[in-house]
Amino acid sequence: MPIPQEPKIISGNSNPTLAKAIARRMSMHRGRTLNLVDARVERFADAEIFVEVFENVRGEDMFVIQPTSNPANDNLMELLIMSDALRRSSASRITAVIPYFGYARQDRRTKARTPITAKLVANMLTEAGIERILTMDLHAAQIQGFFDIPVDNLYASPVFALDIRDAFKGQRENLMVVSPDVGGVARARELAKRINAPLSIVDKRREKAGEVAEMIVIGDVTDKTCIIVDDICDTAGTLCKAAETLMEQGAAEVHAYISHGVLSGPAVERISNSVMKSLVITDSIEPNEAVRNCENIRIVPTAPMFAQAILNIWNGTSVSSLFEHDTLSPIYEGLYSDG
Structure with a gap:
């Protein structure tokens, strides 16, 4: 052979x-x-x-x-x-x-x-x-x-850390990494450690599948540039609601870093109309035209x-x-x- x-x-x-x-x-x-x-x-x-x-x-x-x-x-x-x-x-x-x-x-x-x-x-x-x-x-x-x-x-967190160091020069001391649920704390902690930032958690409660009834922020996000970290963004409902909750709690800005941009159904429209300043995803999934044309979605290479x-x-x-x-x-x- x-x-x-x-x-x-x-x-x-x-x-x-x-x-x-x-x-x-x-x-x-x-x-x-x-x-x-x-x-x-x-x-x-x-x-x-x-x-x-x-x-x-x-x-x-x-x-x-x-x-x-x-x-x-x-x-x-x-x-x-x-x-x-x-x-x-x-x-x-x-x-x-x-x-x-x-x-x-x-x-x-x-x-x-x-x-x-x-x-x-x-x-x-x-x-x-x-x-x-x-x-x-x-x-x-x-x-x-x-x-x-x-x-x-x-x-993806090592690549995200490189991107954050580059994108948030001069405001690194004001960053706050946020996990959108308790289950994602380990992932968020890993990124927070890499960029030397504190960690906050959004605790969500669901009445039924696909619908979030209530969100509570654990940690002080006042005047912080919040970075939500997760592995999957599907319809973006939870992500956009978490961003709104953080802004209501006094956050200065909200950005999101998501490993896999599934972005089904109304996701792109929701993100376009969201209070989030940017959503960063990887190219693990081929982006469609709507994703590529969305002004507040950015793709990092893997x-x-x-x-x-x-x-x-x-x-x-x-x-x-x-x-x-x-x-x-x-x-x-x-x-x-x-x-």
């Missing part, structure tokens, strides 16, 4: 822009052009998915880039079918690069007779021949334990981090080194000043 000379990248239809950006970054690191593997991922007339790989991948170390975002079922099936095609083509190893891991919010039984869909998806990915997972900001860290294969979970993580996996070196500022900052050199 031939020894792989370079990692090979293949992309589905979920986020080809990110896949191409990762390939460009890897080309810069390797000093040679790394193109996406030539393939077609199409649909028959009845919407069945068909995959054909046009290059020889026998013995190759394959990385399949495919967030399982909306439409989650289509993108998940694309990933499974691509992995099966690669396995049957004798690829030596298949790593699924899933910047946004769909179905992660169904990680436990909240009521009787409900599924644990995150575990089901983990089983499906493993059965498809995937031998390793690379993802970012899983909704619940314990999902890594649903897999019997290695899972590398990257974090391609530099994912490219380095892929190279580290391929080389057999540490992925967790990317959690540190001193390691990540040079990767983003030119995008942010180290202020």
Whole structure:
């Protein structure tokens, strides 16, 4: 079997822009052009998915880039079918690069007779021949334990910390990191520690699913520039209400840093009309035209981090080194000043 000379990248239809950006970054690191593997991922007339790989991948170390975002079922099936095609083509190893891991919010039984869909998806990915997972900001860290294969979970907080240092120069001492609920305190504390800022919490109570009845701010946010931190923004209802609550409690400004901009339904309109001055998301999910055109939504790139993580996996070196500022900052050199 031939020894792989370079990692090979293949992309589905979920986020080809990110896949191409990762390939460009890897080309810069390797000093040679790394193109996406030539393939077609199409649909028959009845919407069945068909995959054909046009290059020889026998013995190759394959990385399949495919967030399982909306439409989650289509993108998940694309990933499974691509992995099966690669396995049957004798690829030596298949790593699924899933910047946004769909179905992660169904990680436990909240009521009787409900599924644990995150575990089901983990089983499906493993059965498809995937031998390793690379993802970012899983909704619940314990999902890594649903897999019997290695899972590398990257974090957006180091990239957010770089962005905050650059965007809030001169007012760092006035920053306050806010968790929009009690469950996200660990994530918010991690970012607060990185930028040396205090932490506040918005405690929310729901009367029924999707509706927030009451919000209480724990901590003094008076005259503070508040930064709400969370992993997912879906319809943006909770996020916008949290921003309003903070402003009512005397905050000077409210900004938000969200790892995955799902932004379904009325989300973009709500954000446009919100008291939030800005919403910063990553490109883990391909932004639609409305998101790209929204004046108070800004997108930070993850391609530099994912490219380095892929190279580290391929080389057999540490992925967790990317959690540190001193390691990540040079990767983003030119995008942010180290202020």
